[in-house]
Amino acid sequence: MFDEQDPPTPKRRGRRVEQTPIQRALGLLVRREHSRNELTRKLTARGIEREDAEAAVDKLAQAGWQDEERFAHSLVRxxxxxxxxxxxxxxxxxxxxxxxxxxxxxxxxxxxxxxDNARDLVRRRFAGGLDDPTRRRKAADLLARRGFGGDLVGQVLRGTGQDWDDQA
Incomplete structure (x- = not known):
């Protein structure tokens, strides 16, 4: 099948061409939005000098690839x-x-x-309702850990009593 005289085809070595700081930053930005601080930190963690990382982030921001406002709105959503x-x-x-x-x-x-977000979270995690005080406490703890304020937690838990199935 193979002729012994034919040399084997050379395997491609996975030599990577060294990427510039801008290319590396752009590679991160195409995956998701990043803040300037986060992008600079990731580039320096990959061995790029801080000044070069900041210059790359500045160029990408000027070109519209990195935008703090867009990042903030995306993170909130x-x-x-x-x-x-x-x-x-x-x-x-x-x-x-x-x-x-x-x-x-x-x-x-x-x-x-x-x-509504808090109610949806509680409904997903506590599908059987919150009739039991222990379950109500666990729901309150969950909401607090997730960053919902005390007033909102109280409002949501007061509204999720016996009419649990009616609200779904």
Missing amino acids: NRAAAGYGPLHIRAELGMHRLPEELVRQAMDDYDGDWA
């Missing part, structure tokens, strides 16, 4: 859809070192209803 409350999301935005005005704007622009 994604975390709210995943069942997190406003306190958790605001804290996460703060960890990205975004300006307070931008954080406030992104939170204000969210068009969902935090109470």
Whole structure:
């Protein structure tokens, strides 16, 4: 089948061409939005000098590939859809070192209803209802851990009594 005189075809070695800082940053941005701080941190963690990383992020921001406002709005939408409350999301935005005005704007622009999000989360996790005080406490703990404030937790739990099936 194979002729012994034919040399084997050379295997391709997985030599990677060294990427520039801009190429690496762009590779991260095509997957999801990143804040400037997060993008710079990831680039420096991959061995890129801080000055080069910051310059790459600046160029991508000028070209419109990286945008803090777009990142903030995206994070709010994604975390709210995943069942997190406003306190958790605001804290996460703060960890990205975004300006307070931008954080406030992104939170204000969210068009969902935090109470509905909390109710949906409780319904998914406690499908049998909250008649038992232990289950109500566990639901309250869940909402608090997820970043829903005490007033909102109380409002949601007061509204999820005997009429549990009617609200679904």
